[in-house]
Amino acid sequence: MNLSTIVKIPLFILLLVSIKARSQHISTIKDSLFSATLKEMRPLNVVLPKNYDPAASDEYEVIYCLGDIPDFLNVEWSLLQWEGFIPKNTILVGIPDFEHHGVNMRERDLAPTKTSANSGEAGRFLLFFRNELMPYIGKRYHAKPGGHTLYGGSMGGLFVMYTFLTAPDLFTSFVAIDPSLWWNHFYLHQLAAEKFVRRDTLNNTLFIAGREGAAYQFMGVAGMDSILKANAPPGLDWKCVQYSNETHYSTNFKGFWEGLKFSYGGFYASAGGYPTSRKIAIKPDNGIVLRNKPFKLICYNLVADAYLRYTTDGTTPGIYSPRITGEETAITINRDSKVTVKSLGKRREYDKSANGFFQVEEVFPAMPMPAGALPGGLRYKYYEGNWDTIHDFRKLTPVETGIAGKDFNLNKVSKKNNYALVQEGYIKISEPGYYIFEMGTGNDHTRLYLNNRLILGGHFKTGEGESFMVPLEKGFYPLRINYFHKKNEVDLQPIYIKTEGQEDVPLPTDMLFSRK
Numbered sequence: 116m117n118l119s120t121i122v123k124i125p126l127f128i129l130l131l132v133s134i135k136a137r138s139q140h141i142s143t144i145k146d147s148l149f150s151a152t153l154k155e156m157r158p159l160n161v162v163l164p165k166n167y168d169p170a171a172s173d174e175y176e177v178i179y180c181l182g183d184i185p186d187f188l189n190v191e192w193s194l195l196q197w198e199g200f201i202p203k204n205t206i207l208v209g210i211p212d213f214e215h216h217g218v219n220m221r222e223r224d225l226a227p228t229k230t231s232a233n234s235g236e237a238g239r240f241l242l243f244f245r246n247e248l249m250p251y252i253g254k255r256y257h258a259k260p261g262g263h264t265l266y267g268g269s270m271g272g273l274f275v276m277y278t279f280l281t282a283p284d285l286f287t288s289f290v291a292i293d294p295s296l297w298w299n300h301f302y303l304h305q306l307a308a309e310k311f312v313r314r315d316t317l318n319n320t321l322f323i324a325g326r327e328g329a330a331y332q333f334m335g336v337a338g339m340d341s342i343l344k345a346n347a348p349p350g351l352d353w354k355c356v357q358y359s360n361e362t363h364y365s366t367n368f369k370g371f372w373e374g375l376k377f378s379y380g381g382f383y384a385s386a387g388g389y390p391t392s393r394k395i396a397i398k399p400d401n402g403i404v405l406r407n408k409p410f411k412l413i414c415y416n417l418v419a420d421a422y423l424r425y426t427t428d429g430t431t432p433g434i435y436s437p438r439i440t441g442e443e444t445a446i447t448i449n450r451d452s453k454v455t456v457k458s459l460g461k462r463r464e465y466d467k468s469a470n471g472f473f474q475v476e477e478v479f480p481a482m483p484m485p486a487g488a489l490p491g492g493l494r495y496k497y498y499e500g501n502w503d504t505i506h507d508f509r510k511l512t513p514v515e516t517g518i519a520g521k522d523f524n525l526n527k528v529s530k531k532n533n534y535a536l537v538q539e540g541y542i543k544i545s546e547p548g549y550y551i552f553e554m555g556t557g558n559d560h561t562r563l564y565l566n567n568r569l570i571l572g573g574h575f576k577t578g579e580g581e582s583f584m585v586p587l588e589k590g591f592y593p594l595r596i597n598y599f600h601k602k603n604e605v606d607l608q609p610i611y612i613k614t615e616g617q618e619d620v621p622l623p624t625d626m627l628f629s630r631k
Contacts (some may be wrong), residue, residue: 381460
């Protein structure tokens, strides 16, 4: 294949091929279980995650797939784990449709009421799940006692809804794709109305997807949507969606992907927006604020407004605490406060929290432009030595001095020994407001002083960094940065600044002035 052919392949297809290739080494285990309840041997297909270790004490969550595991579902499951939308400790269990003398027993197993000779034994099939299948998977494949998901489309979606209404404790999440809720004159509509009246609260997620247009009505999804809007019990996270230009079967492609993301929203809301990061990322995480003057708490976590809540009084956030509102949340405090942000999902073991600490003070006073100050960067002094901590550099002779302008490289220096850089001068503030100073990994020993006050370096978290917010007025402020690097450690990173309404950037040299 030549280059001209490759570039014509859509990126999405290339991505699917890549993920498929990654999942090829994960084989499907052909298993089976004799059911005393159903009085028959039931085949099972089991797909284990890459990290599966039968000898370890780890426990795994299970996605039970009615109608087996088609190839596209396996690919999506791999990508969902890879991108951090669902945990990596999930197992797929496919339950193929059963045939008896060439007759598909799908309506027998999945339909809740009898309308023909081979239908209406969903209650018995549910007993098979509760008393035989799930205990077997738990013992054989180290499944957790809870936290599992039931997925199905069409008649499988009907069984998902029946199970949700009659045994919500059996699964944490239910995903029903274009479910056949038309069954027996919309029997489950009546059952849902009855169950919801008696149900005080639930701790589940429910995702239903259907086709836009007449099919949304005919399949009964529209009616279930209306019932949920009117009577969904407290504690139930639910969603009904309509897909345009899809077939009855193709809705499963979108529905499995979106349904699993919805089911694990509390999980990936705790991921800081990155697959490998299991934390809530906020900034600033320290700072000085003005009494009763709002500041913006920034949170880049995905679906933050759906799952993250916060408090400003030091208590742990709960479901009635205010929500994080997108990437920026306006917060007002009138005394020294601890701000706590916490994710609240249906699987509480994945909930995370983050804290910020803020002091109420006055605005930092500025000074006029100092005599002889020159724009374009800070003056620096470079030191080398074998010391393990930052020294009093006033007693040391620098190896090199100069101006750290726009082309200055923090790491283009000798790394045979430990080294330090001291940068001093002024920062010019053109507009009054809140300013966030921040530094990332690689700055474990860095210190930043503003107005001779330590701003960064007092609360540094290894592997995460640090941010600090200060209220500044228009004018000039003395600025000093002490960089200290130990040999063989990761490279130093520049200090960043974020102004209100702007993205964070490395300290611009046009804001920096050197001393005479």
